[in-house]
Amino acid sequence: MTDEIRQIIERHARLSAPADGLAVDADLYEAGMTSHASVSVMLALEDHFDIEFPDRMLTRGVFESIAAIEAAVIQLRPEAALQ
Amino acid sequence: MGSVMSARLGIDLVAVDSVRAAIRIHEERYLRRVYTDAELRDCRGRNGIDPDRLAARFAAKEAAIKVLRPGSEGLALTAIELKRLADGSVEIELSGRAAELAAAAHLTDFAVTVTHEGDYAAAVVMAQGLSNPRNSPIMRS
Numbered sequence: 001m002t003d004e005i006r007q008i009i010e011r012h013a014r015l016s017a018p019a020d021g022l023a024v025d026a027d028l029y030e031a032g033m034t035s036h037a038s039v040s041v042m043l044a045l046e047d048h049f050d051i052e053f054p055d056r057m058l059t060r061g062v063f064e065s066i067a068a069i070e071a072a073v074i075q076l077r078p079e080a081a082l083q
Numbered sequence: 084m085g086s087v088m089s090a091r092l093g094i095d096l097v098a099v100d101s102v103r104a105a106i107r108i109h110e111e112r113y114l115r116r117v118y119t120d121a122e123l124r125d126c127r128g129r130n131g132i133d134p135d136r137l138a139a140r141f142a143a144k145e146a147a148i149k150v151l152r153p154g155s156e157g158l159a160l161t162a163i164e165l166k167r168l169a170d171g172s173v174e175i176e177l178s179g180r181a182a183e184l185a186a187a188a189h190l191t192d193f194a195v196t197v198t199h200e201g202d203y204a205a206a207v208v209m210a211q212g213l214s215n216p217r218n219s220p221i222m223r224s
Contacts, residue, residue: 012108014101035145036101039117039160043109055180058157 005069008048009033012040024067029060038063045069051076091190093149093208095142100202102134102141117141119164135204139197140165142206146195147175150208151184158184165195165206173197175208189213 010019016032162181
């Protein structure tokens with residue numbers, strides 16, 4: 001799942017450097033992701049994993065790193081952890 | 084010592100190109116998730132939806148979130164609406180959790196301004212709120 005999230009970040013987060021080299025706990029906002037780009041990342045995650053982020057999860061913390069995103073996706077769709 | 088009035092400020096800058104890309108990739112789902120019906124009406128012209136106007140509205144929403152300080156529980160972007168008035172001025176209208184956050188922090192007198200330059204739109208939001216002077220940086224020393 002980490003690789004899938006990394007690909008979505010590469011396509012939608014508009015980072016200043018490739019997502020390949022990012023540590024899973026690297027701060028995506030410090031890497032150049034804007035608040036608007038985080039919305040695009042959220043919509044792409046919803047499409048890819050067939051989930052919907054509830055309003056309460058629309059926080060900076062949920063999208064701040066690959067690890068945080070992975071935890072959120074697993075929370076919304078536990079079976080995704082087994083893929 | 085009681086609470087005193089203090090100002091909260093929020094600012095945000097949005098690249099219009101990122102809005103264009105989001106519309107192209109996510110289409111209606113992006114529009115419906117981020118903007119209210121009234122905002123979408125305001126941003127539709129003869130040539131369809133105007134990404135410049137949407138970018139200004141997104142910037143206003145993010146600037147307002149910085150004023151509201153939602154903490155660990157998020158809120159829908161549609162709970163914050165940028166309204167254009169008949170005289171051309173703009174104002175912020177809050178609903179749902181955004182209105183609850185404002186009430187909890189005793190925030191009043193919201194003011195907003197938006198601007199465009201080239202491929203960027205920016206917004207500043209200000210509100211008056213109550214704060215405990217003991218929490219003020221100038222009272223800590």
